[in-house]
Structure formats: C-alpha cells, structure tokens
Amino acid sequence: MSENTSNGASQNGKAKSAKSKLAAQVARLVRRAGLDYEGWRYVSKRVRRFCELRPAKKGRRLPHILTTQEFRKFYEVVDKAEDVQHSLMLRLMFYTAVRVSELCNIQVAEMDLDTCKIRINQGKGDKDRYVLFGKTFATALRTHIAAHANNRWLFQTKRHSKYSTRRVQQIVKVYAEQAGVKATPHTFRHQAITWLTRHSGLADAELQLITGHARRETLAVYQHIALDGDLEAKYQQTMKEADI
Numbered sequence: 001m002s003e004n005t006s007n008g009a010s011q012n013g014k015a016k017s018a019k020s021k022l023a024a025q026v027a028r029l030v031r032r033a034g035l036d037y038e039g040w041r042y043v044s045k046r047v048r049r050f051c052e053l054r055p056a057k058k059g060r061r062l063p064h065i066l067t068t069q070e071f072r073k074f075y076e077v078v079d080k081a082e083d084v085q086h087s088l089m090l091r092l093m094f095y096t097a098v099r100v101s102e103l104c105n106i107q108v109a110e111m112d113l114d115t116c117k118i119r120i121n122q123g124k125g126d127k128d129r130y131v132l133f134g135k136t137f138a139t140a141l142r143t144h145i146a147a148h149a150n151n152r153w154l155f156q157t158k159r160h161s162k163y164s165t166r167r168v169q170q171i172v173k174v175y176a177e178q179a180g181v182k183a184t185p186h187t188f189r190h191q192a193i194t195w196l197t198r199h200s201g202l203a204d205a206e207l208q209l210i211t212g213h214a215r216r217e218t219l220a221v222y223q224h225i226a227l228d229g230d231l232e233a234k235y236q237q238t239m240k241e242a243d244i
Helices: 003-033 037-050 068-080 084-096 100-104 135-147 165-179 185-199 204-211 217-225 229-240
Strands: 117-120 129-132
Touching: 003 037, 068 084, 068 165, 084 100, 084 129, 084 135, 084 165, 084 185, 100 165, 100 185, 129 204, 129 229, 135 229, 165 185, 185 204, 185 229, 204 229
Parallel strands: none
Antiparallel strands: 117 129
C-alpha cells in the first residue's frame, strides 16, 4: 500500500470515528429530551436549516436506450423463443412504459380492453395512474386473458403467483444476451418515453400522466381519471408505428 493510500485510509477512519462519537452524543440528547420519531424529524429539519445543510446536487446522466436495430433485434429473439407470455409481457413493458414492479403487480381486474387502459395502483411514490396500450395489442391481451380465465395476475408463473421483479430482470437479461444487446426492464421504459417524445407530439404534461413522473400532482389526480381523446389518439397512432 502506498503512503498516500495509507494516509487517506487513516483520515477516513478518523472522520468516521468522529462522526460516530457525535452520533452517540446526539442520541443521548434525543433520549434525554424524550423525542419520538416525529419530534426527531422536526428537530433534524430545523438543524439542517440553521446550519444551511443541503445535499450535494447529483449530475444527470442520460438514460441508456437501444438503437432501432438493437430494439427490433431484441423482439425478434423474443419471438423466436415462442413463449407467448414472455412476448406479451415484454411488449406491454414497452407499450405502457411501466416500471418492472408495476408490470408484475398488474391484475386482470385492472385491465380495460375496450378503452386500452390499465390502472396502475400504488406505483412509485404510492400514486395511482392509468397507462395506455395499443388497440392492435388489445386483441392479443384479450386472447391471453381468455386462455387463463382463473388468473388473478395478468402474468402468472406456473405456480400461479405473480412474477417477481427479479424474475423479469432475468428474463430480459437472457433475451438481451441472445440478441447481443445491453438491456434491463427499465431500458424499455426509457425506450418508450424517448419514442413518444420524439414521435407523438404529446406535451410534457401529457407524458407525465401516462408515464407516472413526478410534478403537477394537483391536477394529475383528476386528469388520470379522464385521459382526453386527443391524447389517446396521438398515443395509439404513435405506438402503432413502432411495429414490433
């Protein structure tokens, strides 16, 4: 170990020790004051304000998306596997731009095949919203649901349980490796949002509604209940052109 590395490790160790001692002192003060959780939250918030403590801003990194060729190659590999449920699941992941946890939690009862909407309950931030899927895709979903009439979850394992997020990640990894691309389930959320941004003409507020991004929360609660026809028409035309 070099001298510089040794000195750096020693300084880090001293800093951690000092912080541990300070934490112990603060803990004694909290116990002495008899603070509960909410009381401690209030005090820590005030201390941060008094000391002007703010988290360091994190740099933004552009999300990884597939090229058009890689994107189509991935779904070609999926189709060659001839696993109907995988094909439907991985296409729905793109069409709806849902997060992998949201995909796993979709129940049949939350599907509206006539209006091509899915209700996402308690998505990120514990928020509910509606997502859309293409009208041409509704036929395939209707056939899938009819063939598994007793299913609670839209996509179920052979043990009749919902897929775990880990299992979906594994499925995507296998197909991605076979296609020679780098992808995770979240890649297809980025892929869908990028596609819609480039080709749909949807306004930012409209994209927020169907992708579940934060902000505009006050109006979004009501807008989710009645996605307007113009938004849906633009979405349907754009997703139809994806042609996967």
